[in-house]
């Protein structure tokens with residue numbers, strides 16, 4: 001995903017933009033692996049192999065989400081992004 005796309009991407013569930021971009025792996029002006037975080041509703045969307053996977057809740061693949069989170073847990077924690085947007089803070 002080209003970094004400047006962040007200006008026009010909106011959360012598919014709540015419509016909020018801009019999303020917060022966490023780049024895990026970059027290649028020039030592209031993000032190869034990364035996380036898009038909606039700071040309004042708390043959802044996150046993976047960027048895998050340069051593709052931003054922005055799917056509504058009913059089309060998300062929970063297993064793939066879990067694998068992605070497990071692979072990049074460090075980045076989620078560093079940026080304060082919860083694993084599940086349904087989790088409530090204590």
Ligand SMILES: [Zn+2]
Nearest residue numbers: 011014038041
């Ligand atoms: Zn949202």
